Amino acid sequence: MFFIDILGYLAGTLVVISLLPQTIKSWKTKSTKDLSLSRYIIYVAGLILWITYAILIKNGPVAIMNGIGLILAGSILYLKLKYK
Amino acid sequence: MFFIDILGYLAGTLVVISLLPQTIKSWKTKSTKDLSLSRYIIYVAGLILWITYAILIKNGPVAIMNGIGLILAGSILYLKLKYK
Numbered sequence: 001m002f003f004i005d006i007l008g009y010l011a012g013t014l015v016v017i018s019l020l021p022q023t024i025k026s027w028k029t030k031s032t033k034d035l036s037l038s039r040y041i042i043y044v045a046g047l048i049l050w051i052t053y054a055i056l057i058k059n060g061p062v063a064i065m066n067g068i069g070l071i072l073a074g075s076i077l078y079l080k081l082k083y084k
Numbered sequence: 085m086f087f088i089d090i091l092g093y094l095a096g097t098l099v100v101i102s103l104l105p106q107t108i109k110s111w112k113t114k115s116t117k118d119l120s121l122s123r124y125i126i127y128v129a130g131l132i133l134w135i136t137y138a139i140l141i142k143n144g145p146v147a148i149m150n151g152i153g154l155i156l157a158g159s160i161l162y163l164k165l166k167y168k
Contacts, residue, residue, distance in 0.1 A: 008137045014130030022123040034118035039106040046098030053092045 012065050019072035026079040037084065040077040047073055096149050103156035110163040121168065124161040131157055 026032050047070040054063035110116050131154040138147035 004137065004140050007133060007140070011130050011133035011137050014126055014133060018123050018126035018130055020123075021126070022120040025120040025123075026118065029118065031118050034110065034113065034115050036106040036109040039102050039104075039109075042098055042102035042105070046095050046102055049091060049095035049098060053088065053095050056088050056091065 009061070012062075016065050016069045016072070019069060019076065023072050023075050023079075026076055026083070030079075030083050032076075032080040032083045035076070035080050037077075037080055040073060040080055043073050044070065044077055093145070096146075100149050100153045100156070103153060103160065107156050107159050107163075110160055110167070114163075114167050116160075116164040116167045119160070119164050121161075121164055124157060124164055127157050128154065128161055 026035065047066050050066040051063055051070065054060075054066060110119065131150050134150040135147055135154065138144075138150060
């Protein structure tokens with residue numbers, strides 16, 4: 001079971017951390033033409049619901065992981081709106 | 085509890101479905117310059133681990149949801165490699 005738990009945390013961490021290179025790239029290049037605006041609006045909405053869900057079921061790791069995801073995805077959405 | 089379950093499913097669905105507009109946009113415009121390649125490589129790796137985790141804990145909905153995510157994210161990665 002311990003191995004399976006590690007696998008779950010690793011999977012979640014990779015999925016969230018994968019947003020970082022996109023945030024850095026968009027911030028550096030100031031170019032977000034190819035990013036889909038609706039993708040990030042729906043994504044941010046989904047992450048907010050995810051965090052609400054995690055708080056309701058009292059799952060700290062899921063809330064924190066999606067909280068970090070929300071900060072990164074929210075930053076990309078901001079950059080998309082700024083440099084569209 | 086029922087309401088909380090619905091919230092979880094809705095959150096997961098939104099997060100996965102949010103990939104669709106990006107797939108369609110990249111496919112239509114044939115332009116993926118602003119997309120981060122490492123974002124999609126790490127994301128696809130994370131989704132594969134997520135599916136493995138879901139299969140190991142025998143959670144069908146999570147496996148299916150991440151499977152759809154993998155198809156969409158994999159398509160974006162393919163388009164990124166093709167039109168970089």
